[in-house]
Amino acid sequence: MSILKGINVTRQFGNSKKNTVYALKSVNVTFEEGSFTAIMGTSGSGKSTLLNIISGLDTPTEGTLFFNDIKLNELNDNELTDLRNKYYGFIFQFFHLIPVMNVMDNVLLPNYFSKNNENDEILKERALQILKELNINHLSKSFPSELSGGQQQRVAIARALINNPDILLADEPTGSLDSNTSKLVMEQLKKLNIQKKQTVIIVTHDATVAAYADRVLLMHDGCVVEDELLIGIEGQEKKVRYLSNLLNDMGRK
Numbered sequence: 001m002s003i004l005k006g007i008n009v010t011r012q013f014g015n016s017k018k019n020t021v022y023a024l025k026s027v028n029v030t031f032e033e034g035s036f037t038a039i040m041g042t043s044g045s046g047k048s049t050l051l052n053i054i055s056g057l058d059t060p061t062e063g064t065l066f067f068n069d070i071k072l073n074e075l076n077d078n079e080l081t082d083l084r085n086k087y088y089g090f091i092f093q094f095f096h097l098i099p100v101m102n103v104m105d106n107v108l109l110p111n112y113f114s115k116n117n118e119n120d121e122i123l124k125e126r127a128l129q130i131l132k133e134l135n136i137n138h139l140s141k142s143f144p145s146e147l148s149g150g151q152q153q154r155v156a157i158a159r160a161l162i163n164n165p166d167i168l169l170a171d172e173p174t175g176s177l178d179s180n181t182s183k184l185v186m187e188q189l190k191k192l193n194i195q196k197k198q199t200v201i202i203v204t205h206d207a208t209v210a211a212y213a214d215r216v217l218l219m220h221d222g223c224v225v226e227d228e229l230l231i232g233i234e235g236q237e238k239k240v241r242y243l244s245n246l247l248n249d250m251g252r253k
């Protein structure tokens with residue numbers, strides 16, 4: 001069953017002849033519940049714009065977007081914010097942790113904006129459980145500046161998970177991590193996808209990162225030019241090679 005569906009989604013920036021950019025050009029795309037998709041493509045091809053639009057952070061200038069059977073285009077700002085807080089978890093390249101808050105408070109932050117009204121103690125327990133699964137529960141009282149990049153990104157993942165979202169969206173989640181830490185973070189995301197059936201959508205330039213996904217969307221000049229399943233390819237190395245070849249082929253076109 002599809003959880004997200006975009007029909008003829010166009011995003012235009014600027015409106016004069018000189019400075020009009022079509023970041024997305026009539027894109028049709030569907031994301032199945034529980035799937036793990038990597039969005040790849042050249043710089044400026046529209047990857048972040050697509051992610052922002054499917055998450056309701058940005059609105060298309062044309063086209064329709066569905067979250068289950070809810071039409072995102074018909075929601076007002078408050079309704080969109082509520083939907084995002086309830087169903088979406090966000091992970092960014094630069095973590096975006098609040099420096100004056102400790103790990104626990106950073107993780108609990110999304111809950112202050114959602115209308116869950118859950119008991120504080122129950123929430124703290126859930127936060128600790130998530131931190132434990134990410135092997136950073138011993139750091140709950142530490143501040144972001146006291147943590148390594150990988151630890152900070154795991155705090156950001158915990159924060160994205162606190163409201164038990166249906167969809168995890170990540171824009172270059174490993175972009176500021178070394179390759180070992182990047183592997184660790186991707187293994188955590190894969191685990192969440194498999195064990196908790198969370199739908200994961202990531203934007204990445206890195207074939208070794210995209211190889212954790214089941215499907216890759218390749219973008220070029222505002223269009224999805226390839227939509228490939230990776231589930232038939234055995235092993236990470238083969239997937240990385242396959243993705244690198246896809247990217248090289250696109251570069252040659």
Ligand SMILES: Nc1ncnc2c1ncn2[C@@H]1O[C@H](COP(=O)(O)OP(=O)(O)OP(=O)(O)O)[C@@H](O)[C@H]1O
Binds near residue numbers: 041043
């Ligand atoms: N707010 C904006 N105003 C004007 N143009 C924009 C805006 N946001 C994006 N664009 C343009 O839309 C196009 C797609 O941008 P987008 O950030 O989605 O690309 P991307 O594939 O994520 O790029 P990168 O890999 O470099 O992050 C680019 O030409 C970009 O300059």
